[in-house]
Amino acid sequence: MTSSEPLRILLIDNDCQRADLVRNALRKEGHEVISQRPDATGLTAAVARDEPDMVIIDMDLPDRDTLENMSTLNAHAPRPIVFFANEPGDRATIQAAVRAGVSAYVVDGLQPARVRSIIDTAVARFEAFQSLRNELAQTRTALEERKLVERAKGLIMKREGCDEDTAYGLLRSSAMDHSERLVVIAQRVIDMLAPGGSHGSQAGSEVKRVS
Structure with a gap:
């Protein structure tokens, strides 16, 4: 507009x-x-x-x-x-x-003489506000996704006894292999390994498959 x-x-x-x-x-x-x-x-x-x-x-x-x-x-x-x-x-x-x-x-x-300037101002302010709101929403989304990735890394490190770089590499490789976003793989790992998720040998095999 x-x-x-x-x-x-x-x-x-x-x-x-x-x-x-x-x-x-x-x-x-x-x-x-x-x-x-x-x-x-x-x-x-x-x-x-x-x-x-x-x-x-x-x-x-x-x-x-x-x-x-x-x-x-x-x-x-x-x-x-x-x-x-x-x-x-x-x-x-x-x-x-x-x-x-x-x-x-x-x-x-x-006042009729001011219609154009008022409309122009309203549109400009609206567009500027929407741009800021979109940027804020993107920042929040990125932060939430980063939290998911960090949690997934922690779960893999604990489960596999590896360091942070290795855990991240497993997540990234899986994302590339499955043509999915990193956060999707991270959520899958969390669903399997977080308390209340899959356990035992099934969880172990799933981590191997996902990673």
């Missing part, structure tokens, strides 16, 4: 006249309101059904239900969210909206 592309927008606004102003301002910038809802109830399901590129919410202040629905959306089907607040909110309210996934929080409602 780029801010220069026409966006398909889900609009939340319970004021028809105000919604028409928002719709017209967005249309002038090449964007399309594909769906309008009076409130954020069922927001995640609505996004799954309509597949908008962005969600715009125009209301006085974000209430508790709106914040909860935005948080759910941000967790399961994140989209850039622009919130046009028609009343000034305190710092805590704005922070709560940002934590719920709002990419741009605009006080005093929508």
Whole structure:
């Protein structure tokens, strides 16, 4: 998604006249309101059904239900969210909206002359946040996989009476032989040798096979 592309927008606004102003301002910038809802109830399901590129919410202040629905959306089907607040909110309210996934929080409602810059800012912030979130998820995954490999090495060292380098070499060779990721082999070893897994001669033969 780029801010220069026409966006398909889900609009939340319970004021028809105000919604028409928002719709017209967005249309002038090449964007399309594909769906309008009076409130954020069922927001995640609505996004799954309509597949908008962005969600715009125009209301006085974000209430508790709106914040909860935005948080759910941000967790399961994140989209850039622009919130046009028609009343000034305190710092805590704005922070709560940002934590719920709002990419741009605009006080005093929508002003047509600012639509383009607001949309651009929201998309840029959303993309930056998603990039950071993806990097964090990849880091966590890598850490968890490293823990599995380290545990598997420890089990092999104990079982086979070998050193760490040898245990790792056995894991790596098995991964190459089976055309599988190292962490898959590590999990297999853990399943066989960890307490509660396979024991005795069966476990011994399985370690030989896997390694």
